[in-house]
Amino acid sequence: MRLQDKVALITGAGSGIGYHTAVLFAQEGASVVVVDVNDAAGQKTVDEITQQGGKAIYVHADVSKAADCEKMIQAAEDTYGALHILFNNAGISHANDDDAINTTEDVWDLTMQINVKGVFLGCKYGIPAIRRAGGGSIINTASFVASLGAATPQLAYTASKGAVLSMTRELATIHAREGIRVNALCPGPLRTELLMKYLNTDEKKNRRLVHIPMGRFGEAKEIAYAALYLASDESSFVTGSNFLVDGGITAAYVTPE
Numbered sequence: 001m002r003l004q005d006k007v008a009l010i011t012g013a014g015s016g017i018g019y020h021t022a023v024l025f026a027q028e029g030a031s032v033v034v035v036d037v038n039d040a041a042g043q044k045t046v047d048e049i050t051q052q053g054g055k056a057i058y059v060h061a062d063v064s065k066a067a068d069c070e071k072m073i074q075a076a077e078d079t080y081g082a083l084h085i086l087f088n089n090a091g092i093s094h095a096n097d098d099d100a101i102n103t104t105e106d107v108w109d110l111t112m113q114i115n116v117k118g119v120f121l122g123c124k125y126g127i128p129a130i131r132r133a134g135g136g137s138i139i140n141t142a143s144f145v146a147s148l149g150a151a152t153p154q155l156a157y158t159a160s161k162g163a164v165l166s167m168t169r170e171l172a173t174i175h176a177r178e179g180i181r182v183n184a185l186c187p188g189p190l191r192t193e194l195l196m197k198y199l200n201t202d203e204k205k206n207r208r209l210v211h212i213p214m215g216r217f218g219e220a221k222e223i224a225y226a227a228l229y230l231a232s233d234e235s236s237f238v239t240g241s242n243f244l245v246d247g248g249i250t251a252a253y254v255t256p257e
């Protein structure tokens with residue numbers, strides 16, 4: 001198993017990428033700390049893992065709050081004795097996030113608090129724990145929009161993911177010599193409920209699809225497999241990367257077809 005005897009904490013593990021990653025990590029031998037603000041969803045992830053014979057606990061934590069982040073890291077060490085893998089994955093894409101003119105200050109602040117401060121706080125409390133464990137892997141979920149300007153305006157979201165990518169590079173540089181690797185996992189557009197609700201007609205879907213060389217949306221499970229690689233010792237020489245899993249969208253603006 002690829003994560004035998006490892007302890008992994010995953011934020012936003014009640015849904016989407018976090019959920020698929022939690023189930024996969026447990027199948028690969030990790031003890032998983034499932035973190036979310038949606039208690040029913042988080043508990044459901046834990047139930048599924050334990051029904052499959054894996055190990056997991058649920059911790060309610062809002063990643064934008066320092067006390068909650070301190071508590072979730074403490075829970076990992078108290079329950080499983082260490083922390084080796086920290087997946088700062090929780091993030092929001094606000095329905096009213098728009099261009100500079102139309103995005104309100106409230107939407108901007110909330111997006112930054114969860115998407116950027118949440119990653120900072122996860123690292124603030126998580127890095128000392130990973131140090132105590134003798135090293136490990138931190139994965140921060142950014143997005144392809146950290147590298148590519150998208151035509152559909154989501155200014156706060158895009159800026160927040162750019163911040164996650166640059167924060168990741170600096171963290172990776174600072175902690176490289178103490179055996180702590182830090183990578184930004186950057187998904188392309190996924191066939192998730194959130195995006196499909198937004199691209200709710202064939203015309204809208206096709207307008208987005210034309211920019212993806214593979215001609216399809218990604219699946220959350222495909223991001224989970226990338227997280228597994230970055231979490232495991234197989235990626236022992238990979239740090240500070242902008243790890244794109246995006247069907248080629250950042251490599252080519254127009255598809256050959």
Ligand code: NAD
Pocket residue numbers: 011012013014015016017018035036037038041061062063064089090091092093114141142143144186187188189190191192194195220
């Ligand atoms: P999702 O909405 O399915 O899951 C996010 C989870 O995070 C939810 O369970 C939610 O309850 C939880 N959450 C929200 N705010 C929180 C907070 N303050 N503290 C703790 N948990 C919180 O989303 P997803 O598609 O799985 O996205 C996960 C990450 O991937 C996000 O950072 C997102 O920005 C990024 N991403 C998604 C896509 C996509 O197309 N879906 C593309 C690129 C990047």
